[in-house]
Amino acid sequence: MLEKQDEHILVQLQKEGRTTNQQLAEDVGMSTSACWRRVRALEEAGVITGYSALVNREQAGFATSAILHVSLERHDAKFVDEFVSRVTERAEVLECFATTGDADYHLRVVVRDMKAYNAFLDEFMFRLPGIRYVRTNVILKEIKTSVALPF
Amino acid sequence: MLEKQDEHILVQLQKEGRTTNQQLAEDVGMSTSACWRRVRALEEAGVITGYSALVNREQAGFATSAILHVSLERHDAKFVDEFVSRVTERAEVLECFATTGDADYHLRVVVRDMKAYNAFLDEFMFRLPGIRYVRTNVILKEIKTSVALPF
């Protein structure tokens, strides 16, 4: 179970992933060594899975993104596993969730432009075996994209 | 426009957000000072918007998450702006996108348990003005959650 101090550390590191250990220790009210040890423990326990730079999608040249609703014809392990592994290895698919509701899966896909999105559908999605349907919901505007859990 | 070296830096920093500048410089084949200056420039230009620790959702105690399809009754600026600002400030809403398709918005919401999700709906979503419908798609499994743009 996470202690109050751990949560405090996680809140800070989600906000400022490259803050110095000194600053972090000050923020959470600990010595640098105690703080450093806790961070290490959180990393080793797999609570912190990594660190990432957050990059502005548009400035980086990725103008197009969409949310896809996908359903499979059949739900045998064979088809599901194939779908999962193929989708996981495609870098354009940032997120994929198995969900309740009409669609089996929700995917978020990011590409440079519509041409690339079309190619993604034609050359990848539509060729996956056992797909019932793929419905594209083009993202008109990103209202919010956060990676910070709501402690 | 981003140069090849900048992309290389971004790829690395998306993967290892806390890598040392020395390691990064070595990876992209530059001196530490040149590399450091480029990283700084990317940050100041807003290409890198920040850094974040990635935290394991379940280990951190957030067992429940869902994708919501939301539509508004009316699309006057008044209702839209209200919706956008209220949603943006709710920490449980990690993502919100305006999309084409049946629903006006796709939201991803993360909470500790179903009780908290029910409270989120009752006390927040259902009280927003001008909502036509909110459809909950509970996330059964996270197949993939990446934050790295597909350079």
Add this chain to the structure above:
DNA sequence: CTCCTGTTGGTAATTTTTACCAGATATAGC
């Protein structure tokens, strides 16, 4: 050619990380 602009690599002072220590605190058994 020569100036100009922007970039590069090297260097060194400053800051940060990180391993180790001894002391404090808490817990369980008796």
Add this chain to the structure above:
DNA sequence: GCTATATCTGGTAAAAATTACCAACAGGAG
């Protein structure tokens, strides 16, 4: 209540990284 054990703490110092500054270098424009 008391002791033994384990776990945590803060401080310290060596090692490592950051970051500002410098002179040198390349590529274009006139």
